[in-house]
Amino acid sequence: MKFKQHDAQNQRIERITSHHLVIGIDIAKETQIARAVTYRGIELGRACSFKNDVLCFQKLLSWIKSIQKQHNKTGVIIGMEPTGHYWLNLACWLLEKHLEVVVVNPYQVKNNKENRDNSPTKNDTKDALVIADMVKNGYYSPLRLPTGNYQALRVLMSDREFVIKQFITIQNQIHRWLDIWFPEYHRVFKDWSCKTSLVTLRLFPLPSELKILSPEEIYDKWRPHMKRRASISFARALVEQAQQSIAQDVAPEQVKRSLLFLLDQYETLSTHLAQLEQEAISLLKDIPQAQRLLTIPGIGKITVAGILAETGDLGTYRHGRQVLRLAGLHLGEESSGKHKGQVRITKRGRPGLRKYLYLAVLHLVVNNEEFRALHHHYTLTRKMKKIHSIIKLCGKLARILVGLVHQEYDYTPEKVITAIPAA
Template structure:
């Protein structure tokens, strides 16, 4: 993953130097039409040797989804008004070709690794049920299980919470009562994995978004955003633990029901 990020950064740097207007035409250089363009006519001077119809025809050689004449026209206009470097273009073209080859190679290696990972994880009891949580993917489940091991070893999800360093402690001395924080005495990779997963869940999954909003906006003891995310990490541990141990699919109604119950208790 670090290699991929490095290559993508170098390609972005190349665009900044030689064709900074390229991403005004394409939102993402990794899209099919954009990547094809970088492979076949990457420089503004390359684009200017063509007209809009020729660009569209070139795209259609490899891209099934129709790419319109308007985008081709915009690319041509961007090339004509580009402020990119105009020296060393031969080496620049070769540099980009090499970077794209490396990019495609790493992508293929990641795809192969993910296939092997999927086959391995599918053999672990309960893993398929853990994958029924929306927003939780193969890499998350595999990372969780690699850090935690056999779920049957644990009697309660709090043991995994402690393993992740998410147990609470109070920083107090003498008469001073300090703030309550997590211990961080555990596996940092597991803690980071859970935190990243929860960030995605809070952004995309309605029931987690609602729970986060409740934690941060409730009238009694509202949590700071980071505190809420930590609480949701613990919630995710409990959900993964139950699904993996009992081998049952994720049920969003149960999480929503638990939230409603808490809200009713607060009103009462």
């Protein structure tokens, strides 16, 4: 299928013939609704209601086959909304039965709900018919579910994102604790997460405890917990800041317990994060195309893992623009008559892929000579804003990623800078 959007749209419409039965399924947590139409939008049979279990999935399959037999339809295409996670089990079950499954954009379903009856009414039965109409009109996307190592990579990177969010929350809570109960602490330790600081926070976190200690006593108490201890000057600075502290001296036991809980959570999440990243990097060794992508100077292993976790097998994409659309980094505008709208990225896609592509380009502009030269050309010669240049380079990177996989060659710098005209 061609990568240009209007050509792909026409091909999606043309491939649905009079022999096809088009099924639209409205997804829910417990009860789904399915409706069937012809390639012209004529509804066949009655709506089928079924639940999320294998017996009801068999009921759906029997319903589809009965309509096929009754109306002499040889092909079936099933469309559904990717609603949360409720659709995944049904989609995988249908794929195992060798049925074609596609997905439609929930936002488009909402916008198309008045096509048939010119009514704002919205319910599950109507939505199933709207989805079927959208599929027969070609308003769908092929389903790309990751399998094998790609699925394992997606699970790992999803867990990593969850841990990072919790990790940041705990860090902010520790910052808050220090600002309230020992605001002068950062004058001694610029980085509170260093080894010496973490040991200090566990041993004597409150200024009231440090006031009664000498620098030598603090230094001696560090000894069992660290092979390389901070200098005596750090201990002396701690005592000085504790004596000048403006923090309140109330409920010391409860305050210390609060900090110890936060530190335990911080260390646990640090360990989990390191384990997830190590496992993801190890998994990349079993993915051949990952090794090819790592030949790009300036792109890291975690970044490659994140991109492959979001896209799956890059060999299934025919052009980098498909990856760009999946990330929601393709451009859109709202113009009418004399009004010229501003061109923006649509953000209709996977936010995780959008983040990894954007961060990858930021690193490449700093560490990759070819991307740095392109960025300078766009900003200095073509007078583009820096953010516009970065977004344009995201498209360049997407095309490079797909090209490396399809053409099976390593990164070639000469091919990257062909966009810069010779002086």
